Amino acid sequence: MTDFSKEARLFMIFDLLGDTERTGPILWKIDRKRLEDVKNHILDLLFMARILRQYLPTELSFDKINDYILCHDLPEAITGDITKFEGVSDEEIRRVTNIAIKYLSTVFNDVLDFSTILNNYENRVDIETKVVHMLDKVHSSTTFIKYQSEKNIDMNNPEIIPILRNHPFVVKKIAEKKDLADIFFEFHMKSIIFSEQEIKKYGISNENANRIVNVIREFAMEIYNQKQKGSWSNIKKDFPIEAMKLLNY
Secondary structure (H helix, E strand, O other), rough: OOOOHHHHHHHHHHHHHOOOOOOOHHHHHOOOOOEHHEEEEHHHHHHHHHHHHHHHHOOHHHHHHHHHHHOOOOOOOOOOOOHHHHHOOOOOOOHHHHHHHHHHHHHHOOOHHHHHHHHHHHOOOOHHHHHHHHHHHHHHHHHHHHHHOOOOOOOOOOOOOHHOOOOOOHHHHHHHOOOOHHHHHHHHHHHOOOOOHHHHHOOOOHHHHHHHHHHHHHHHHHHHHHHHHHOOOOOOHHHHHHOOOOOOO
């Protein structure tokens, strides 16, 4: 019989991500019965990558992309979803993350090559890590689009920590009458870009760099446009009624 003890243990660690709520919505005091957890985030990224695959350059390795998506937040099963806005320094976040990566690499590297996967992602060593990083930014914005579409988010809630509420970008956008979904979208879209240095680093053509950026930006923009129409909250209206008759929520 095959000894699956490590595989089972690793699956149990991954399963902890289903109990690890993402910190952003908590810090912004989103009023919702159930907030997104890290496992939800990973599944959404996998689905984004899958439905956009046909529009992206064929040179991309989707085996790598899938591995990066599945594993990029796995250290958070050990560390939790930490953010500097809670008063934790970037240096301390890197330190505990590196300890978690070392643990996963040492104990489970014969199950998955965590040493390569996680260190590659942390250091953005190839084009696939960059693509996943951009999709990750898109997902952060779409999450708040969903929450905002369900209920207006009170950005003057006194329970929101001041470092977030008083962030210069946030203050500026609130003065422009932007809601939190607008702010997250505009902020994260600034990351959907290749610098000239990155194009050289990853050895890709300007054509492919522009293609990747355009696909991801246009997808994100369409979700934002749907927010403007209010259709996220209305998505079920188009469902076939007969298929929903046993729905119990």
